[in-house]
Amino acid sequence: MPHQTLVFNLSHILNYPIQLAVNGWQSERPLRWSSFGTEGLVAEGRFLEAPGLPLFTLEDDEGNRLSDRIPEDIADLARLMPAIDFELAQACTVSEAARQLAMDSPLLFILLVDHARQEKLSDDAFAELLALKRMAILETIGLPGSKSLSRLIKRIRVSPLLPWELEDVIKALSKPEFLRLLRHHPDLHLNHLRFLLRHRRPFWPGMLYLVDERSSGLDITWACRMIRDTFNMADGDERPLAGVNSRPALQALHDRLIERFNRGNGESAAAERAILAFDLSQEHGDYPAPPVLPITGVEPLASWLELLEEGAAMHHCVGSYDIPVAEGEVFVYRMKDPERLTISLESRNNQWILGEVRGYCNANPSPGAMEIVRRWVAGLSDQVTNTVVD
Secondary structure, three states: OOOOEEEEEOHHHHOOOOEEEEEOOOOOOOOOEEEEEOOEEEEEOOOOOOOOOOHHHOEOOOOOEHHHHOOHHHHHHHHOOHHHHHHHHHHOOOOHHHHHHHHHOHHHHHHHHHHHHHHOOOHHHHHHHHOOOHHHHHHHOOOOOOHHHHHHHHHOEOOOOOOOHHHHHHHHOOOHHHHHHHOOOOOOEHHHHHHHHHOOOOOOHHHHHHOOOOOOHHHHHHHHHHHHHHHHHOOOOOHHHHHOOOHHHHHHHHHHHHHHHHOOOOHHHHHHHHHHHHHHHHHHOOOOOOOEOOOOOEEEOOOHHHHHHHHHHHOOOHHHOHHHHHOOOEEEEEEOOOOOEEEEEEEEOOEEEEEEEEOHHHOOOOHHHHHHHHHHHHOHHHOEOOOOOO
């Protein structure tokens, strides 16, 4: 074995005698590996074929870690996609052009490596791809081959990716309506693609300021729901959202529309809600029957008027959920004990899952009430009373 080879004893992990030998970074063929059993060679890794263990877990009996032998900039790149961290590091060893692309446009390099891995390309074939212009590389991985898209991808900063997100990235970067927004945003991050893919409508330039590199999945979900609810309460009018370019601005607009939509609690407001409930019945037909049985302290809303009254009583926007309720995407329940809450269930893959749980003025539920709701929802699969509408 070459001097730069590290040997890892995997017997305690796999429960049979086996060792993994991986060439170090300075060897003639960096990060190529072979495995050996008691009878000799078991397997040899092809190009972009990982040895079955994550790069950063490989440590020999003396405490030497393979990742410590890799340049820090390459290790940082590999951390961006743990599922193919070994392959990313190995791809950087092909040529100086590989390392240059990896540092200059990490997202494009990750997409290219994943393409080469799926196509089982050799290192020579991969090197040939790297010699192409970036527009040709874009076309190879299934994207429009344009200089503007190449520049845009270069500007997108990346946070750790899950395997299925690469397909989503290709999908997002193939949509002209997304690209029109992304090209004009000054500080692009992968979270902006995640946000656009989860959002339905409308689209306006300032919306990208609602998320940034620090946004969690919950933050993105919040932004999508707030836009949806605001849009619904504005009767599908996009103009109120056109000036929104921050989370506080979206919250303020949402709250103003809630007040307008619910129209207080006087007799005239109640009469207006009754008229609107009649209009909803004419538009959507009968109110849907509850899809799952409630539990003690929880009851389903039973009419369009009750949906409107729930929003007015709780000072939130559930009254605007008539379309998703009518289409079978959402059903709303109210909790009366141990505390007053509004609970929405959402249809996903022929199952009802928990959507939102909100108190008065969108307050969060107490931990005790939330635990009751979670236990109820966890048992829903055996309690379906109606067929879920897809």
